[in-house]
Amino acid sequence: MDLSIGEVAERSGLSVHALRFYEREGLFANPVRRLSNGRRVYHEEDLEWLAICTKLRSSGMSLALIRQYIELVRQGPGNEQERLELLRRHENHVRAQIAELQETLNVMRNKVRIYEDHVARGEADRLWNPTHRPTTEPAPDQECPRSEGA
Amino acid sequence: MDLSIGEVAERSGLSVHALRFYEREGLFANPVRRLSNGRRVYHEEDLEWLAICTKLRSSGMSLALIRQYIELVRQGPGNEQERLELLRRHENHVRAQIAELQETLNVMRNKVRIYEDHVARGEADRLWNPTHRPTTEPAPDQECPRSEGA
């Protein structure tokens, strides 16, 4: 079952532009074939790959890394070790991302509130006690207040 | 305790360029003050904010969104509802990211192997049975093979 670039675009969710771009970037395992009139022909396996590809992309794998991987695939059997290592590295990367995101959630829950209190108190402080700044310089090099100054 | 831009850069992990850039982009709650000689003065609370900021960034919050948030903070109390909503939206975004990353891990575990099998079989197929392609056109418009052709 042959597929045109338009069909692949529709089914993969990528634009035809992106598909041509991916091809230029060498992201297809099998170089995309052409009809005698120059038009690209895709097959189901390309869609499968694009689905994986999109998933990897959305997890933050760069096109450069995906290309590295697909280059190994293109070289054929024998380098499974390297492929695995590459994927493992990304897997670790993904795990780290997840951990960091979890932490960000905590930050958002706690720290942001605390920070807002800081700001609120800071504002109040400045409103009521504008003399708490000068520390580095005696007199002429004090900070010039911006909005409150004039 | 006043801090120069260099000190803040060192302690925040951001470059001095980035700090000036962030300022231009309006990412500081309190506009950065200057000494009479024009140099920026930062304080501990700026470092705290930058820490949060960096966390939000690393979780994929865009500078634009961070700016929206900090603008609400700048407007002072009264819009806590909006701030919360903004953070909640990002929180959901982060959750979605985590879910997607988990799924990506599964994909990497399973699908990639399967895909590689496909490719392997596909290659073998083509090597041993080069007649399985022509489907759309009778004869003159068959695909022109690329590497194997010549």
Add this chain to the structure above:
DNA sequence: CTAGAAGCTAGAGTCATGTCTAGATCAATG
């Protein structure tokens, strides 16, 4: 007083990841 480090501004450059345009070809249709 002078050299070197650190700051300043405005604006140009970079990188990744696409998106869009122009101008041409080709296929199907009224």
Add this chain to the structure above:
DNA sequence: CATTGATCTAGACATGACTCTAGCTTCTAG
């Protein structure tokens, strides 16, 4: 046969988030 729509190529443009440069000032140490 003319139009419409899908495709092609090469290359320009866009965006986000920085990064770097040029040219100048200012601080600090010797």
